[in-house]
Amino acid sequence: MKVHHLNTATLCPLSARLVNGEGSLFGRARLVCHVLLVERPNGLLLVDTGIGQDDVADPARLGPAWVRQVAPRLDMQETALAQLPALGFAPADVRDIAVTHLDLDHAGGIADFPDARIHVRAEERDAALSRVGTQGQRRYRPGHFAHGPRFATFEPGGERWFGFDGVRQLFPGDPDVLLVPLPGHTMGHTGVAVRTGGRWLLHAGDAYFHHGQVRTPPHAPWVLRIFQRRADTHRELREANQERLRVLAAEHGSEVSIFCAHDPVELDAFTARA
Numbered sequence: 488m489k490v491h492h493l494n495t496a497t498l499c500p501l502s503a504r505l506v507n508g509e510g511s512l513f514g515r516a517r518l519v520c521h522v523l524l525v526e527r528p529n530g531l532l533l534v535d536t537g538i539g540q541d542d543v544a545d546p547a548r549l550g551p552a553w554v555r556q557v558a559p560r561l562d563m564q565e566t567a568l569a570q571l572p573a574l575g576f577a578p579a580d581v582r583d584i585a586v587t588h589l590d591l592d593h594a595g596g597i598a599d600f601p602d603a604r605i606h607v608r609a610e611e612r613d614a615a616l617s618r619v620g621t622q623g624q625r626r627y628r629p630g631h632f633a634h635g636p637r638f639a640t641f642e643p644g645g646e647r648w649f650g651f652d653g654v655r656q657l658f659p660g661d662p663d664v665l666l667v668p669l670p671g672h673t674m675g676h677t678g679v680a681v682r683t684g685g686r687w688l689l690h691a692g693d694a695y696f697h698h699g700q701v702r703t704p705p706h707a708p709w710v711l712r713i714f715q716r717r718a719d720t721h722r723e724l725r726e727a728n729q730e731r732l733r734v735l736a737a738e739h740g741s742e743v744s745i746f747c748a749h750d751p752v753e754l755d756a757f758t759a760r761a
């Protein structure tokens with residue numbers, strides 16, 4: 488299976504040094520929305536979607552507080568939909584979308600693919616539609632679900648994969664795309680593992696925010712750590728899963744390449760290789 492790494496939105500919060508860990512203290516940081524486009528025999532699979540074209544046209548859909556804080560670039564050309572023609576694909580070729588979770592910066596693009604099946608853990612779909620509390624209202628945006636997405640929900644499975652439990656195949660009978668529960672950031676948060684060229688890629692979503700968090704010893708810039716804590720639904724679970732990902736990287740780094748949604752260093756390493 489051929490896999491493409493896309494940046495589907497650039498986020499520019501203050502400050503470069505405190506968020507990226509390098510650059511100017513007063514300059515803007517650069518975060519990405521790392522999305523996989525997987526060429527499967529029966530159509531394209533997107534893993535996460537970034538923000539969508541309706542969001543770029545009308546950023547109020549994303550919520551004013553989020554827009555102010557993370558300062559998205561709002562470039563139509565960065566959306567997943569806009570990137571398809573240059574790769575030789577049409578929007579209708581995207582049959583399936585697996586979302587790590589339904590936060591606005593991961594689910595915004597699903598409205599651009601109204602006919603695709605949206606694979607998401609049932610608990611996450613329910614949380615996104617019920618929007619409980621201030622946190623639920625900020626992170627899940629009604630405009631992203633107003634078109635009536637074709638949700639295909641799943642529950643955790645019964646397999647083990649490199650020490651992770653509850654793993655299941657996304658497509659029954661296809662051993663090369665796996666769903667790996669990684670709760671904490673949200674309770675339904677799920678990593679997506681794709682095997683390509685004999686190696687695994689693990690899209691860990693927002694299970695961690697900075698590449699240093701899965702290195703040994705772990706480290707991350709402090710403003711990014713504050714963002715992370717503020718977005719935690721269950722801190723202990725998030726911290727435990729982040730630690731398991733660090734161990735996975737340390738012990739199986741030659742078999743599994745792990746990356747998160749927003750780290751530009753990780754994305755650049757994949758796109759430079761391509």
Ligand SMILES: [Zn+2]
Pocket residue numbers: 590592593693748749
């Ligand atoms: Zn995110």
